[in-house]
Amino acid sequence: MELSNKTLIYLVSISIIVTLIGTMINLTKLGQVQYLTGLPVGGAVNITVNTTASINLTQGVINWGSGQVSQGFVNATLDTNNDSAYAVRGSWSATGIRPFILQNVGNVPVNVSINSTTNATAYIGGSGPAFRYFVQNAAGNGSACESGLANQTDFNPSGNASQKQPLCNVFNFTLNRDHIWININITIPDDAPTGSKNTTIIFNACDVSGGSCAA
Amino acid sequence: MKRVILIFLLLIPLVQAVGVTPTSANLNFRPNLQTEFQFNFFPTNANADIEISLSGDLAQYGVLDKHLLINGGTVTVRISLPRNLESGMHYINVVGSERPLADSGISAVTAITVPVRIFVPYEGKHIEASLDVANINVNEIGIIYVKVKNIGTEPISELYAKISIFNDGNELKKLETKKIFLNLEESKTLEARFLSEDLRQGSYKAVAKVIFDGKEENLEKGFLIGELLINILNYTEVLTEHEINKFSILMESKWNNKIENIFAEIKLLNNKREIISTRTQQIGLDPWERKELQTFLDLTSVDAGEYDINIILDYANKKSDTLGKVKVIKRSLEISNIVVLLVVIIVITSIVWYLLIKKKIGKPKKKRKNA
Numbered sequence: 001m002e003l004s005n006k007t008l009i010y011l012v013s014i015s016i017i018v019t020l021i022g023t024m025i026n027l028t029k030l031g032q033v034q035y036l037t038g039l040p041v042g043g044a045v046n047i048t049v050n051t052t053a054s055i056n057l058t059q060g061v062i063n064w065g066s067g068q069v070s071q072g073f074v075n076a077t078l079d080t081n082n083d084s085a086y087a088v089r090g091s092w093s094a095t096g097i098r099p100f101i102l103q104n105v106g107n108v109p110v111n112v113s114i115n116s117t118t119n120a121t122a123y124i125g126g127s128g129p130a131f132r133y134f135v136q137n138a139a140g141n142g143s144a145c146e147s148g149l150a151n152q153t154d155f156n157p158s159g160n161a162s163q164k165q166p167l168c169n170v171f172n173f174t175l176n177r178d179h180i181w182i183n184i185n186i187t188i189p190d191d192a193p194t195g196s197k198n199t200t201i202i203f204n205a206c207d208v209s210g211g212s213c214a215a
Numbered sequence: 216m217k218r219v220i221l222i223f224l225l226l227i228p229l230v231q232a233v234g235v236t237p238t239s240a241n242l243n244f245r246p247n248l249q250t251e252f253q254f255n256f257f258p259t260n261a262n263a264d265i266e267i268s269l270s271g272d273l274a275q276y277g278v279l280d281k282h283l284l285i286n287g288g289t290v291t292v293r294i295s296l297p298r299n300l301e302s303g304m305h306y307i308n309v310v311g312s313e314r315p316l317a318d319s320g321i322s323a324v325t326a327i328t329v330p331v332r333i334f335v336p337y338e339g340k341h342i343e344a345s346l347d348v349a350n351i352n353v354n355e356i357g358i359i360y361v362k363v364k365n366i367g368t369e370p371i372s373e374l375y376a377k378i379s380i381f382n383d384g385n386e387l388k389k390l391e392t393k394k395i396f397l398n399l400e401e402s403k404t405l406e407a408r409f410l411s412e413d414l415r416q417g418s419y420k421a422v423a424k425v426i427f428d429g430k431e432e433n434l435e436k437g438f439l440i441g442e443l444l445i446n447i448l449n450y451t452e453v454l455t456e457h458e459i460n461k462f463s464i465l466m467e468s469k470w471n472n473k474i475e476n477i478f479a480e481i482k483l484l485n486n487k488r489e490i491i492s493t494r495t496q497q498i499g500l501d502p503w504e505r506k507e508l509q510t511f512l513d514l515t516s517v518d519a520g521e522y523d524i525n526i527i528l529d530y531a532n533k534k535s536d537t538l539g540k541v542k543v544i545k546r547s548l549e550i551s552n553i554v555v556l557l558v559v560i561i562v563i564t565s566i567v568w569y570l571l572i573k574k575k576i577g578k579p580k581k582k583r584k585n586a
Binding site: 050051052053054055056057058060100105106108200201202203204205206207209213 | 231232233234235236237238239257308310312323324325326327328329330
């Protein structure tokens with residue numbers, strides 16, 4: 001079948017009209033425009049960003065499993081050691097062991113403290129036990145802790161279970177500066193009582209942007 | 216020796232994340248004041264129960280409407296302050312902590328503390344003051360801000376600041392702010408402006424004496440005055456002959472704005488005759504920034520020796536020349552694998568030859584036996 005030029009013009013015109021009407025109906029139904037007049041529609045966007053303090057323990061498992069102090073040694077040491085964990089003078093395995101990883105997922109810098117419900121004597125027992133923590137900026141997160149990065153510190157030396165101990169004074173929240181490692185170092189004497197050991201470690205955060213944190 | 220068997224197992228609840236909004240609250244003390252604040256606690260990763268408690272030195276004056284939030288929620292703390300309190304900052308902390316799900320092993324939980332800071336003014340006339348001076352460039356107008364807040368129990372009828380600008384211990388300028396009245400709990404910012412056209416590039420110190428109703432408070436703050444200048448602090452001084460060398464120039468901006476499109480032309484000279492010339496890529500320097508500019512020098516046809524180097528920095532329609540020396544040292548001897556293989560083959564061949572010759576020479580001749 002052959003179409004004349006005139007017929008073709010009619011068909012094309014009908015197609016254009018259908019397309020335009022369809023576009024108008026769709027846009028109107030979507031509520032994006034009121035009239036297709038080309039006139040700009042005035043508007044204002046008001047946004048309020050609330051301050052949010054929030055921390056996330058993205059790596060919260062340190063499972064040394066069971067073990068014993070090796071023959072001929074007075075103690076064994078287990079250490080998460082900045083993501084290069086080791087277990088020496090004992091049969092515990094350091095395979096797959098990582099430090100706690102804490103992330104600031106809020107939108108303000110926070111002060112972070114730590115406390116354990118038990119200290120080394122209560123938690124491990126025996127002669128000269130140690131239960132300590134120390135903090136490091138996580139790999140690829142330089143200056144995540146802007147000030148007050150905790151060096152190796154004994155947990156709960158005073159025996160006061162509710163006493164908060166400093167972990168990081170100013171913990172950043174910006175991308176690639178918002179993860180810290182909390183390392184755990186444990187010394188187990190050979191005369192420590194046997195059995196499973198229980199304690200709770202609490203990571204506590206507080207907004208520092210509006211002034212000093214609560215004591 | 217006794218063998219000890221211990222179990223160190225971390226039993227972790229499914230959620231170790233908690234958040235809160237807003238993150239703090241401030242309150243000015245009034246005798247017998249009664250007020251309340253609301254905070255929204257939420258678990259970050261999934262649903263979890265959050266225990267709410269109060270701590271801080273004024274915790275006894277706060278009451279919570281609930282102590283446990285199932286899957287998060289809003290908590291209201293009602294505060295009823297006493298008639299008198301000691302001056303200074305006090306706290307009622309609202310603490311939201313995950314409820315540990317594990318009963319044995321080591322459990323780790325997260326907690327968030329929201330401080331409600333309650334300030335009790337000091338008896339009489341007292342202020343809290345701070346000084347702020349931004350870095351500027353030569354010929355720009357400098358502005359010194361003195362922020363003051365009345366933290367006493369009486370209004371301050373007249374407050375102003377006398378400011379001096381020092382450089383190397385010499386007082387160069389004297390300024391004074393306008394005089395203001397400062398009501399109870401009121402905060403204001405005083406300003407003093409100065410022209411830097413008669414000051415050189417360098418480090419300065421602003422010292423302010425804030426005078427209020429016969430009392431004084433002293434403050435000081437350092438600042439910099441910049442000049443459109445880039446200093447070369449260091450460059451690569453030792454190069455190796457007959458190879459392409461990496462060449463670094465450590466620069467420092469003395470300008471208080473960003474400088475764009477900085478590049479350097481590097482010329483190696485032998486008896487004032489240019490033997491090598493190259494140009495670096497373009498980089499930018501932030502205000503007062505130190506950065507390395509790097510390029511490569513083709514010394515494949517240059518022998519060991521001491522040469523002059525001319526570094527011409529080009530930036531902001533300025534050129535700065537630096538003349539210095541570089542030492543081109545001999546290449547350390549490199550033994551390729553082929554050379555090693557050849558040496559080994561020669562040694563083995565020599566040994567084989569030696570053994571063959573020795574065998575031939577050392578072989579005793581057969582004596583004929585006389586019959």
